[in-house]
Amino acid sequence: MTEVLSGLPAALGVESLLAMLAGTLAGIAVGAIPGLTATLAMALLLPFTYTMDPLQSLGMMAGIYNGAMYGGAIPAILARIPGTPSAVATVFDGFPLAQSGRAKFALHVALVSSAAGSFLSAVALMLLAPPLVEFALQFGPAEYFWVAVFGLTSVSLLLAGAPAKGLASALIGIAIGLVGMDMITGAERLVFGVRHVAGGIDLAVLLTGLFAVPPALAMLSATGKHAEGLGMTGPGIKVRQALGFARTWLRSGLIGVTVGVMPGAGGNFAGILGYSEEKRAARDDSMFGKGDPRGVAASECANNADNASSLIPTLALGVPGNSVAALMMGAMLIQGLNPGPALFSQHGDVVYGFMWQMLFTALLMLTLGFAGAKVFVHMLRIPSALLAPMILVVCLLGTYASTNSLGDIWLMLAFGGLAFMLSRAGYPIAPIVLGAILGPMAESSFRQALLISQGDPLRFVSSPISVVLVIAIVTVATLPLGRILWRRLRARDARRAEHPPPLRKDR
């Protein structure tokens, strides 16, 4: 606990506070605009963080992450459009509440529940990451190799509708991560004569291209009309009413934290699971779907409780479980901070300071959300066809500002085009980023383990941790097969129920 407290003074510095304030404001505003997500906002910011102090950069990212998750509830409640994918379940009861003239109350329920979820998640991060780091100290290269493979397979298989496409995305990412010089022999790999990439591909360039360009292009295909929502009608929430949601927050918070730690799952899954569990646990669930505030509270608390907890494996093991965690890891790598056990001993003030920033941005979100509700509601009216080119110009400016190279602008465009075409064909994008980050880690661990064992492959399954990880990988890899078999069995049962076989007549 002493170590955790050591990060507090740094997180409370003026520059850190200003960064958190700016990030939270930007996050809520971005989340409130349908089509813009935390991932996009963080990808846009990333190239500008090169010149920032680590806690300035991470504070801003923390604010965007927490803020955007709440911001997504605004169009979900007022216009029946989830501002971010995580706010899907908020629509079910949020919009009926707004329709019945209680829009302000619904927005306030979403706000206090989001803050409660973020707060619980930050506490979980502070409590769970240090013990995981202690455990990770037992890991050698073989164990790190399996951890990277586990992170890649689980995210690729769980995120994609089709497992082959998810795995292919991860392999594309690994190939991108290997471009440049081989770290052991110094030989050039996958450069194909392009001198510009001989030193490797800049992570910020890759992330901006993959996560910012396709959503901005999708905004061009919007109808041209901006979304118009309902007004901020009715009275707001009272303290007593807010405290009445305590049990919902505890239940949904635990769900969100658990989902966050699992690789491949995300805020949207947490929100839907939190909502379903709240409905199941309710004594009277007749109002769910018709404007029950518990539905809004459960969804928003769960999707925000996923935030900080998804960073537990990222900080402790260096294995991001989703695209936002990958972006956060990108922001750390840009600052020269390598997530993993060494980070906690070498840069304790930064890593614990960042945990406090995740907690403080939850409180800032509460203050800014109440104070600026009327302003954020207007974000819905910004025409998407006008916003898209502005986002793209910021992408280009940011990419150039980070590397001072026009070549990187072309590279960013190439990644944007690649992500656009792959997405249209059903390939998920997040595994590409995870592959680019985890691929080189997996390769270096693999080769280190081979060197240590003098080429003995049994080294990879010689420790109990490695065996457990291999079993986990096999389990995750066979999940899609299990799902297919389960669907076929259910379809066969349904067919039998519709057309029962003729009864045999006994003679």
Place this chain on the structure above:
Amino acid sequence: MSTPPYHGAQVGAGERLLVHAAVAALGGAVLWDSFSQQGASAYFPTAIGCGLILLSAVSALKVVPRRLLTSEATLVKGLGGLALLAVFALLAGEAGFLSTALLFIPAMALLGGDRNVPRVALATVSFVALAYVVFHVVFAQSFPPEFILGGR
């Protein structure tokens, strides 16, 4: 009650097959490069190359002959947007980022279907002025010289 801003685009089987073929070609290129590597340097590229070819073949075999819905931009607007971005990148080195943005933003807004000329003009000028203040004045970032704003 408003309608959601975007309902998604349709993607034909031909386009999906083309993308799977491109993924296989990428795998082939990675595999080809791995032949020039020695020892352990070649392990990962070889595995990735083979994996990409195999997985794209699996995806191609599973292509269904009907159009599927995607949340991405339509092909015309997406490729149009990328082409405009390429023109931007070409001009930005010569005329400067913000000067090029004065043309790029209205062109993209037009591609997105925004025909409100006064609004587009006002938003473009306001955005460029704000970007000039933030990047050139406040943060003093070094960008290629501007044709209009920075003088040559």
